Amino acid sequence: MFEIDTYSINGRDDLELFLKRYDTNKDGKLSLAEFCKAFTPTGKEYAALVSGRAEFYSKKGINPREYFYPDTRKELKKLW
Numbered sequence: 001m002f003e004i005d006t007y008s009i010n011g012r013d014d015l016e017l018f019l020k021r022y023d024t025n026k027d028g029k030l031s032l033a034e035f036c037k038a039f040t041p042t043g044k045e046y047a048a049l050v051s052g053r054a055e056f057y058s059k060k061g062i063n064p065r066e067y068f069y070p071d072t073r074k075e076l077k078k079l080w
Contacts, residue, residue, distance in 0.1 A: 022038040023030060030038070041047045068076065 018038070019028070019030070022034050024034055024037075025031070040050060065073075
């Protein structure tokens with residue numbers, strides 16, 4: 001699990017390094033493209049698998065709030 005503790009000095013340093021690496025236009029924010037790049041695998045094969053995967057859930061009429069299992073949603077909510 002990817003975690004940054006923003007309340008500690010090390011957490012702020014980690015966040016600063018993360019932004020420095022992925023904020024390519026240096027505006028202090030991550031655009032959607034920068035965010036996606038941060039979480040896309042670096043290996044070409046895996047990146048192609050992730051980016052080429054067909055969209056699944058909205059075609060099935062599933063509520064977007066139910067895309068993930070409850071435990072996963074809880075963890076994502078804590079992360080963001």
